[in-house]
Every structure is written in structure tokens, then in C-alpha cells.
Amino acid sequence: LTGAQDGSVRMFEWTRPQQLVCFRQAGNARVTRMYFNSQGNKCGVADGEGFLSIWQVNQTTSNPKPYLSWQCHSKTTSDFAFITSSSLVATSGQSNDNRNVCLWDTLVSSGNSLIHAFTCHDHGATVLQYAPKHQLLISGGRKGYICIFDIRQRQTLHTLQAHESAVKALALDTSEDYFVTGSAE
Numbered sequence: 001l002t003g004a005q006d007g008s009v010r011m012f013e014w015t016r017p018q019q020l021v022c023f024r025q026a027g028n029a030r031v032t033r034m035y036f037n038s039q040g041n042k043c044g045v046a047d048g049e050g051f052l053s054i055w056q057v058n059q060t061t062s063n064p065k066p067y068l069s070w071q072c073h074s075k076t077t078s079d080f081a082f083i084t085s086s087s088l089v090a091t092s093g094q095s096n097d098n099r100n101v102c103l104w105d106t107l108v109s110s111g112n113s114l115i116h117a118f119t120c121h122d123h124g125a126t127v128l129q130y131a132p133k134h135q136l137l138i139s140g141g142r143k144g145y146i147c148i149f150d151i152r153q154r155q156t157l158h159t160l161q162a163h164e165s166a167v168k169a170l171a172l173d174t175s176e177d178y179f180v181t182g183s184a185e
Helices: none
Strands: 009-011 021-024 031-036 042-047 051-056 068-071 076-083 088-094 099-105 114-119 125-131 136-141 145-150 155-161 167-172 179-183
Touching: 021 042, 021 051, 042 076, 042 088, 051 076, 051 088, 088 125, 099 125, 099 136, 125 167, 136 167
Parallel strands: 031 076, 076 125
Antiparallel strands: 009 021, 031 042, 042 051, 051 068, 076 088, 088 099, 099 114, 125 136, 136 145, 145 155, 167 179
16 A cells, blocks of 8 residues: 555555555645554555545455545544554544544544544644553654553543654554654654
């Protein structure tokens, strides 16, 4: 799966030189993040205008429409994570009201899909990591802060300053004992 500054999203197969599917044409908002869900049957694309779109991967048309597309953040959606079997999605980004990390239910109508919004990260959340064993979300922000959220209790557990500049990367070890952050500096 590839995404570009011009907003295009294309899917390729290892053994074929041509694209299999074009999910989005050039001329859309720049792609900020893309993932497949854990089953590999859906892919999601976040963009610079605050939208998250999700497609079924096994499409037979060359330009399929997303089955879900909604504006998660008023300025930009920088990252997201599929939670459970992709019926729950977490997003990070920048919104005018500082609700920069959100939980969404994909099985209800778009007007009712916001489950919880965390007010955190002045100037926006840049990255997001889901820890399924502990049911935690870890987010990094533009000012170098890390926030850890319990999604069962829907509360912030910890906030710490990890860097002096924007957090650009988060990684979690497979046993979920440690996480590592990388910054713009």
C-alpha cells in the first residue's frame, strides 16, 4: 500500500509491476498514515485535512469507494490505530478544541461514532501506538509530551515530557514492557 503527498493511495502485489487498485486519485489531501487491520481485509488512510477513510481490500473495481470516511480532527489526522477487529479505531491529530486523541466506533452512524475524546497535546498529537495486552493508547505530541490512556476507563493515566521537540515515532515491544520514542530533534 502506498500513499503520497499528492493524496493518491495505490495497492500493489509483490509479483506484479502494475497497481492492483487505486483507492484515491491524486488531488486529495496529503496522506499522513496508512495501515492494514490485523486481519488484512481492510486498510485505512489518514490525511492532512483531518479525514480517516477505510476500504475493504478485496475490491474488484479499480477505483473503489471507502465504506467509511469521516473527519476525525478539524485540522489534520496524523495517525490512527485499529483496535479489536477494526470496529474500534483510535486517531491522533490536531483539532481546534484540543481533542487530539479520539476513539471511534465504526459500526454506528458517523454522527454518533465518537466514543471518547481526550483533551491533550497542545498544538496536536503526532503519533499513536496501541498496546492491546494492556488496553492502552500511547500518544506523542508536537511539544515533546507523551500521554498514556486507559481505553477501558477512558482516562489519562500518565503524561510525561520525553523530548524538547515533536514526537515523530513510537514503537512498542511485543511483550508491551517498553516503548521507544523518536523526535524531530
